[in-house]
Amino acid sequence: MTTGREQRSGQSEPDEVVENVARVHQELEERREREGALNGLIDTVRELAEQQSRTDLERMLTRRVRLLLGLDAAFIGVQAADGSRVVRAPDGHVSTMLNMGMATPAGVGLGSWALQANAPAWTADYLADDRFEHDEVIDDVMLSEGLRGLIAVPLARDPASSTTLYAGARSARSFTPEEVSLASTLGQVAGALLRRSAALDEAEAARGELQRRLERAEARAREGLPPLLDRLLSSVLGGAELSALAAEIAERLAAAVCVRSADGRELARAGTPDRGWPDPEDVRRAAPWTRPTGGPVAVDRRTWAAPIRAGADDFGLLLAVFEEPGAADAAERVRAAATALSVTALLRVHGPISEAQIRDELLSQLLTESTATDPQAARRREQRARHLGIELAEPHVAVAAECGPGEPSASVLSWADAYARRRGGLRTVQGERLALLLPGGDPGAAAAEVAAELRRVCGRPVSAGGAGPASGIEQARRAHEEALRTLEALGALGREGAAACARDLGFFGALLSDRRGVGEFVDAELGPLLAYDRQHCTELAGTLEAYLATGGSPTHAARRLHVHPNTVSRRLERIGDLLGPDWQDPERAMELHLALRLTRLRELVSADTPG
Incomplete structure (x- = not known):
């Protein structure tokens, strides 16, 4: 026999108790989720505020928003007033196409929609969404990246450019009000920090200019x-x-x-x-x-x-x-x-022939005429160099710079004479290229310094390749040939205006240099990571290999490794700390993937080799 209360409610007291318990449990679970999201937001804001440069701030922002929202990729887009777009600080696996500059009309795409509304805009499936105006260039990029669910958050806007944060998934995905609110809050904080960073940069530039003017004035006052x-x-x-x-x-x-x-x-x-x-x-x-x-x-x-x-x-x-x-x-x-x-x-x-002509002729002979079979000629040239204050037996680096089109100008030759004399080295001209032999042991730093100074002289970017260190005439000649190959490789890779030596070009550098082997390439790319795995018995190398093999998806990598996606995310953060912030850049990711393959191959060869 049922009581009147049971008849009115239509359910027994045990059922009602179970329902109340379930509701309380759900409320507690929702509260824990909100507290977790709030803690994540607080931690992210604190980390963003600790960044010292705009680049570090942008990289931290894209990484955190991707992890907090559980997405596959995040990046920052900057659109200039002329319609050109540039992508910065990509996080997650993205292709070279996304990093290229794009020219698009104003008022198109999800980002323009967000900027016009000055509020976040999102879509569950970008290419299928007709609520905003599409552009063929942007649509091609989204298709090539495989991005579907996307959210755009405006960060900053001025007459010259606008900055927007993007985060997306490679599957159709809706965004909850809580996720939109989280992204909006991050956008407001990051926008304020970006404005602060820009103001600090302007203040530092103004301070530097004032300091330079003061130094010049003091120098003129000291020097009568x-x-x-x-x-x-x-x-x-x-x-x-x-x-x-x-x-x-x-x-x-x-x-x-x-x-x-x-x-x-x-x-x-x-x-x-x-x-x-x-x-x-x-x-x-x-x-x-x-x-x-x-x-x-x-x-x-x-x-x-x-x-x-x-x-x-x-x-x-x-x-x-x-x-x-x-x-x-x-x-x-x-x-x-x-x-x-x-x-x-x-x-x-x-006067007779100048010393500069003698120095030019000496370096030209050193770089183009081998003395491997003529020890007497080698001794004569070493003696000539010694008379000019240059000891070829000491370590030297070779630098080749592309100063064309046409032969180097009088201003370039003037700079080269003064620079070589100041550094205690030699310079000569080979067609459109400037060749230098300088004391030192760091070819990359020497090439970078030459490129930077020549850029100021020429008023445009100048490419430079370095090689060495080399001791003796024959090593100097081979270093010069390697510097020329490095310079040509920079042009073939589309890196005009860059400076590098063989070790800076990763695997391509191993092909250019006869001194670098597979072991050195692997150690240069993965050394800190492999050492960490050995010391702590971790699986960071395997996690990185799975992450790259699955197209940069933490979820797919977790399935392959049979671990939770959060575990993969934590490991990826540690990998970033060990390998540097650029480890997910397309070229660097390709070299890391290759180094991992070579590591596996070396392990197989070692296992098959009889002891």
């Missing part, structure tokens, strides 16, 4: 005219060639300088003015060498011209373009420089 002329004359009497002297004048005057002959031909140049060289007609009208005093004349507020004259002989003209107008002692400093050039001109008229 007599010391300036004494130092320049010391360089002249020490055998400095015209191009090297022009480079030294440019450095001491903090100006771009050009030396011209009496008939107007350019003899040497050092530096490039920010606003370009003055109009030749303006210089001709100034005609300072025809004036009775023969002193410097101001062509404009920044430019001074001074005759290079000795007695009744006119040797040419010195042009000096200062970075800042109105220097009080500019005229007298230019006069001192012109005096030193006059002495150089007299020595050239009456």
Whole structure:
């Protein structure tokens, strides 16, 4: 017999108790999930705030949003006012296509929709969603990446560009209100941090410029005219060639300088003015060498011209373009420089072959003529180098730089003379390429320094390949050949304007260099990871191999390894700490995959080899 309460509720008391318990359990589970998401959000905000650079901030943001939402890929898109798009800080497995710049019209794609609304926008299936305007280029990228579910969160916007955070899955996927709220909060925090980072960068750039101006002003105050002329004359009497002297004048005057002959031909140049060289007609009208005093004349507020004259002989003209107008002692400093050039001109008229020509000829012979079968010729060249203050038995690095099109200009040769002399090395020209042999043991650093300085001289990116260290004539010649191969490889890989040595090119470097083997390549790519596995009995190498083999999907990698996806995610974070933040870049991922394959092959060969 049922009671009135049971009749009214339609269920017995035990059933009601079970239902209440289930409801309480569900509420507790939802509360734990919310607390977990909140803790993850707090940890992410703290880690974002700890990043020191914009690059690190963006990489941390894409990694965390991908892991918090359980997605396959995340990246940041920057769209300029002209419609071009650039992808930064991709996380997860993405192809080269996503990293390429794209040109698209304004107002298309999910990101433009989010920017217009100034709020997150999301779709369960990007290509099938007709709520926003599509673009063929963006659709092709999404199709090639296999991305379907996608969320876009605006980060920052200004008249010149806009920045958006994207995170997506390679399957149709809906986003819950909690996930959208989480992504929106991260976007607001990251946007504020990005604005702070940009402001700090601008402040640091302004501080650096003020510091440089102060240093130049202090240097000019310390260096009076007599010391300036004494130092320049010391360089002249020490055998400095015209191009090297022009480079030294440019450095001491903090100006771009050009030396011209009496008939107007350019003899040497050092530096490039920010606003370009003055109009030749303006210089001709100034005609300072025809004036009775023969002193410097101001062509404009920044430019001074001074005759290079000795007695009744006119040797040419010195042009000096200062970075800042109105220097009080500019005229007298230019006069001192012109005096030193006059002495150089007299020595050239009456002097024998220059030391620069001797050094150029020596390096040309060292790099092109083998002495392997002629020990006497090798000793003679070593002795010639020793007379120039160069000990070929010591470690040297070879650098080859692409300065074309055409043969290196006078300004490049001027810089090369001064740089080689300053470093205690040699330089020569081979067609469109500049070859240097410099003391040292780090070919990558030497190539990077040469490329950076030549970029300032040429006003455009310059590629440079390095090789070495090498000791002796034959090793130096082989290092030069390797530097040329590295330079050609940079062009073949589409890395114009880059600087590298064989070890920087990974497996391609192993093909270029006859000194690197498979073992060195594997150690260079996976050394820290393999060492960590050995010391801690972990399976990070196997996890990395499974992750790369499954297209960069933590979920699929977890199935292959028979572990939980969270375990894979934690291992991937440790892998990133050991291999560096760029380990998922397409080229680096390919080299890591190859190194893992070679590791497996070496293990098989070792197992099959009789003990």
